[in-house]
Amino acid sequence: MKNKRLIFAVSAVVLVLVGSFFLQNKQTETAKVDKKIVGVLQFVSHPALDEIYKGIQQGLEDEGYTKDRIEIVFQNGQADQSKLTTMSQQLVQKKADVLIGIATPAAQSLATTTSEVPIVLGAVTDPVGAGLVADNEAPGANITGVSDKSPVEAQMVLAKELLPQAKTMGILYSSTEDNSKYQVAEAEEAAKKQGFQTKKMAVPSTNEVAQTVQVMSQDVDFIYIPTDNTIANAMQTVANEANKSKTPIIPSVDTMVAQGGLATVGINQFDLGVQTGKMAADILAGKSDPATTPVYTFTEGDTIINTSQAEKLGIEIPESLKGSAKLVTTEE
Numbered sequence: 001m002k003n004k005r006l007i008f009a010v011s012a013v014v015l016v017l018v019g020s021f022f023l024q025n026k027q028t029e030t031a032k033v034d035k036k037i038v039g040v041l042q043f044v045s046h047p048a049l050d051e052i053y054k055g056i057q058q059g060l061e062d063e064g065y066t067k068d069r070i071e072i073v074f075q076n077g078q079a080d081q082s083k084l085t086t087m088s089q090q091l092v093q094k095k096a097d098v099l100i101g102i103a104t105p106a107a108q109s110l111a112t113t114t115s116e117v118p119i120v121l122g123a124v125t126d127p128v129g130a131g132l133v134a135d136n137e138a139p140g141a142n143i144t145g146v147s148d149k150s151p152v153e154a155q156m157v158l159a160k161e162l163l164p165q166a167k168t169m170g171i172l173y174s175s176t177e178d179n180s181k182y183q184v185a186e187a188e189e190a191a192k193k194q195g196f197q198t199k200k201m202a203v204p205s206t207n208e209v210a211q212t213v214q215v216m217s218q219d220v221d222f223i224y225i226p227t228d229n230t231i232a233n234a235m236q237t238v239a240n241e242a243n244k245s246k247t248p249i250i251p252s253v254d255t256m257v258a259q260g261g262l263a264t265v266g267i268n269q270f271d272l273g274v275q276t277g278k279m280a281a282d283i284l285a286g287k288s289d290p291a292t293t294p295v296y297t298f299t300e301g302d303t304i305i306n307t308s309q310a311e312k313l314g315i316e317i318p319e320s321l322k323g324s325a326k327l328v329t330t331e332e
Ligand code: TRP
Pocket: 048, 049, 102, 103, 104, 105, 123, 124, 125, 126, 148, 179, 226, 227, 228, 229, 232, 253, 269
């Protein structure tokens, strides 16, 4: 009799233990199944792209995709084409539910790897020109996202205001980036309207930047830089070389002004990221389909002026601009 009770008690305990073990296991398993995978491929590290990635995380979180609900797999291609290819394949193999490409070369690499997994463009200047979508309004396939096409006309008007004596504008960009081609053509047009002559100078890689800036500084009055990753990556060198001959730089984003550019009208890089994150969240939630979701373009930029740089160059900032512009100093 006693034995029977003991056996009963022991088996009851065992049953409860085994039961709770299975139950727990099942819970962690369902949690795993529920966690969506977001694969992010960033082309290279420079302040603008780093800022965009921060914004992406914020945008996902704003839409309810907090760290416990998604797993972000992040890869940085370090401007290396073969790394981009391998990393794209890895992200697809990881069964990412949505992929995000930060900058044109990263997005292009993802696009050649998969035509099924949804891809969100994180700040691609010209999605059509880069062969990523058929049409910005109706992308047509597995790709949509955010364009960071910058307000080039407004940038030229600002250049004229700050540098009324300038006659020739040099355009510094890389010959390998599809995103720069479009903006260079646009800048040439807009410069003409302000009465500037233009001289284009393309570099094949960051290695040629210093020498090109030296040569360029001799025959232009200021240097314009589009949203080019190669130049953004070498911005410190560009600023150092241009400062030697006191040649002002008008870049196209806030982060490059903070690194030693004079001024620009630019789109906030963090905001670009937030919008990218939101579009990825909508796709994860099944609320949108890339094929029918238009590419998002920002229309308004902020005026940013670097006052320490203006002082170095002996440039007087007009009172009219002082009130409306965001004033910064060079970040060392
Ligand atoms: N528009 C760039 C591209 O398509 C990426 C980019 C975003 C960028 N912000 C930038 C490049 C700032 C240089 C500076 O690849």
